[in-house]
Amino acid sequence: MLSRTQKFTAIQGDVELTAEISPCVFMYQGYGLQLTVTLPKGGNTIVARKDIPIETATEQDCQALLESVRVLPCNVCQKPAFDPSSCSTNRDGKCESCFMAELNAAFEKETKKEDAKLKRDDAKFKARGYTHRVHAWIHPASGSDYELMMWMINPTQEEITSELKKKKSVDTTDYKLIEL
Numbered sequence: 001m002l003s004r005t006q007k008f009t010a011i012q013g014d015v016e017l018t019a020e021i022s023p024c025v026f027m028y029q030g031y032g033l034q035l036t037v038t039l040p041k042g043g044n045t046i047v048a049r050k051d052i053p054i055e056t057a058t059e060q061d062c063q064a065l066l067e068s069v070r071v072l073p074c075n076v077c078q079k080p081a082f083d084p085s086s087c088s089t090n091r092d093g094k095c096e097s098c099f100m101a102e103l104n105a106a107f108e109k110e111t112k113k114e115d116a117k118l119k120r121d122d123a124k125f126k127a128r129g130y131t132h133r134v135h136a137w138i139h140p141a142s143g144s145d146y147e148l149m150m151w152m153i154n155p156t157q158e159e160i161t162s163e164l165k166k167k168k169s170v171d172t173t174d175y176k177l178i179e180l
Ligand SMILES: [Zn+2]
Pocket: 074, 075, 076, 077, 078, 079, 094, 095, 096, 097, 098, 099
């Protein structure tokens, strides 16, 4: 029987893929054979043969399964990436670093959008006579923490504390006061 520490390698062009048997194969009975395949510069994918029980799977089965994974040039930078048609990857033909860069760029864009909205809100409230924004983190006794923005006019610490108590926060000191 194959063991969970066994490693397999396959060369495609000048790319060396490494694989090991996915841990779930040993945890769940009847899972079938599944490999976790890794690119040399990071990023991994899975490939499976559900019809081969792990009890009877051979090293040749693993090797053949690994060799069914195709590598393509990343559709952004040309470095090796998994061919999405040959395995389960959500990287969409991109290498790990291009995929992460795209994800971060999307996140940054979202953050910029939120910052811009906050600036607009600040200006709106300032025009109405508000002087400060309280940027608070509400900590409910049960449930998860969340951020809250409140616009106030020259608030005292007591007024802020009282507002945060109304929101049922167990910590009424977790806020920043921003002058508009
Ligand atoms: Zn790339």
